[in-house]
Amino acid sequence: ATGVDKGVDFAQYFCTYAFLYHQKEMLSDRVRMDAYFNAIFQNKHHFQGKAVLDVGTGSGILAIWSAQAGARKVYAVEATKMSEHARALVKANNMEDVVEVIEGSMEEVTLPEKVDVIISEWMGYFLLRESMFDSVICARDRWLKPTGSMYPSHARMWMAPIRSGLADQKISDYEEAMDDWYHFTNETKTYYGVDMSVLAKPFSEEQKKYYLQTSLWNNLHPQQVIGTAAVVKEIDCLTATVSDILKLGSNFSSSITSENTRLCGFGGWFDVQFKGRSEDPAQQEIELTTAPSINNGTHWGQQVFLMHPPIRVSEGDDLNVSFLMNRSEENHRLMEVELGCEIKQNTGKLLPAFKKKFFIE
């Protein structure tokens, strides 16, 4: 992205990926691992004898699998020092003749040839957090052959109305912080002769942003989803451009499917598909979903946007929701979301619409 300070980006974003601990967390996500493993090994025809590019190879896992599936050559690009561990892992698994680990940022690396497949695990929370898909687009436009395939090939973002005890907890956290503030300003006035009350408003805004406007990572139970889920964005990885994902906007409707419950906000998640390319499709289509699940949760969990206060709803109530997502101005890898909601009760009564802003930190 334009105007990004590389040093700052490294300090804020890449640094965590340089820890094996963090790579291990991703490598321990069985749902994630199974999806990529199956996508590769059940579609070996896409890899056999082919040139593959792994964007952000991390530990090197996807590059090694690609080699094991028969790739002629795999370019494994990684921006952090994790590249050194990837190189060791490639060697220990006897793939150093096939996998070439290249340390560098994808945007700046030069390859000796174009590739047949670009594979990458670029998905952040609620799909687009981290904005790493930008780097995949850049790689695709420069290095994918006109006949090449993307792994994954498609991605979708979902939203659904939810109930959650977190709504009450966050409100009470916020209220506690404000009680504490009033105690604090009293003490400061009494003991130290300085009146801090002028800062009550900016302090409450800071705390509101932190407790009430920051979306949360959460592992939702499927029963916390109280209405129909809707797709808010579809991405064809072969054709999507950065401007397609810079700003998202979507209006969707959802019907409440639970009886007599509370609408506490919305949950967001994503799925990606490995379908190959329409002229050269996958033999086995594989899907990786991060939807609420009892046994197949992922490290991505779901992104939760809480409305305050919760609203009583019941089966058959209809929601009309507007969703807007932009990148944060201070950090292009973080997002800002605006959610608007209108409720038409099953009695026909229309409740007053409301709108709220959130930060994906």
Next chain:
Amino acid sequence: ATGVDKGVDFAQYFCTYAFLYHQKEMLSDRVRMDAYFNAIFQNKHHFQGKAVLDVGTGSGILAIWSAQAGARKVYAVEATKMSEHARALVKANNMEDVVEVIEGSMEEVTLPEKVDVIISEWMGYFLLRESMFDSVICARDRWLKPTGSMYPSHARMWMAPIRSGLADQKISDYEEAMDDWYHFTNETKTYYGVDMSVLAKPFSEEQKKYYLQTSLWNNLHPQQVIGTAAVVKEIDCLTATVSDILKLGSNFSSSITSENTRLCGFGGWFDVQFKGRSEDPAQQEIELTTAPSINNGTHWGQQVFLMHPPIRVSEGDDLNVSFLMNRSEENHRLMEVELGCEIKQNTGKLLPAFKKKFFIE
């Protein structure tokens, strides 16, 4: 410091100070507040009719107190947007004719005159973490009159042998992380056909660094201090240079004062004094100490360096300790410490010396 990327420094260091929540934590530290409050109001002669510079004014508290004590003019310099809250606070306390809040980094700001007093709360964990004293030195060399005073005027770093249950906890955390690793590599081999064992060593090094070599923030109980404390560094704020604090080295001895206990490592803390200037001393000398204390703990706590495994010691055993502290190469606001220790038991027997490296993160 040289070669510091300003954007990165802001992202890693200054950003937290832009939150009122963080300023409030410092403003709620009664020991800290009492010390500065008393230092100012019991030494009004240093402030009455004088020009004062507050380096890193944060909320503006020290600047407002200086004005309340009778300063003619206070320059309150703050690098972050907290300056706007400071300005509002100054106004709400009717000091806008005296206190001028200047947003900018101390190194780059120009004042219209030299000052009689530089006041600053620049102390980080174990005194020097954050390296903010560099900015105070820079301010002093440029803006303090030859007859001016520093608030505080002196600082000392202390160390003492300690016992701590954290030693056992950290060892078991580390061991658990490694057990988990072996489970993880088994699964990865079995289910995904990739042998990760080559990464066991770098992973264990990463985890050792995290669990065993990172010094810890801790509120020590005075009874956890098991031997005599020693001063490892004395700073005269009027004369100290950056090169005096860039690298510290000290050899000290300590006698175990507890009977039959375990030497688990060392605790480090600091104190600062407000003594004015020798030609123009304080009327009331004030001290702020962050030593282990039951009722007068501070938000600084103590910095704990754990040796593994603990060693049995008893009253009358003598320790010969070498202490070395450097700045981290990656981040000049963080530190690396080397501690060497030799134990001469009260029986005369000399135990094998050991040496350990730590990171103050």
